[in-house]
Amino acid sequence: MSFAAKCGLGEAVRYALDLGMPAIWARVQYLARELRAKLQKVGGVDVHDHGEVLCGLVSFSKRGVSPLVIKEACRKAGINNSLPQLQAEGEVGWENLGAPCTRAGFPL
Numbered sequence: 001m002s003f004a005a006k007c008g009l010g011e012a013v014r015y016a017l018d019l020g021m022p023a024i025w026a027r028v029q030y031l032a033r034e035l036r037a038k039l040q041k042v043g044g045v046d047v048h049d050h051g052e053v054l055c056g057l058v059s060f061s062k063r064g065v066s067p068l069v070i071k072e073a074c075r076k077a078g079i080n081n082s083l084p085q086l087q088a089e090g091e092v093g094w095e096n097l098g099a100p101c102t103r104a105g106f107p108l
Contacts, residue, residue, distance in 0.1 A: 028056035 001009075016024060035058045039045050048059040062070060067083050074081040 029054075032056045032058055 032054060036047050036049065036054075039047050039058065039060050042062070044063045044065075046061050046063070048061065049057075061067065071081055071083055
C-alpha cells in the first residue's frame with residue numbers, strides 16, 4: 001500500500017471515529033431507505049432487499065431492462081452502482097441467480 005493510501009486510510013478512520021458508528025449507521029439507513037422508497041414508486045422497478053435489518057446497498061431491477069443498461073445509465077448520472085460479480089462476468093446466466101439486479105450505493 002502506498003504512503004498516500006495509508007495516510008488517506010488513517011484520515012478516514014479518524015473521521016469515522018469522530019462521527020461515531022451510530023451516526024454513520026443512521027445516515028446509511030436513512031439514505032438507503034429513501035432510495036428504496038423512491039425506486040418502489042418507479043413503474044416496472046422491483047427492489048430485491050429483504051430482512052429485518054437492511055444494509056446500505058440497494059438491489060433492484062427494472063423489468064425488461066438489462067442490468068448492464070441500468071449500470072451504464074447510473075454511471076452516466078453519477079450514481080455509484082455495481083452488478084453482482086457473476087452477472088458482470090457472465091459466468092452464469094442471470095436466470096440462475098433469481099432476478100438480475102443492479103446494486104446502488106451512495107457517498108456519505
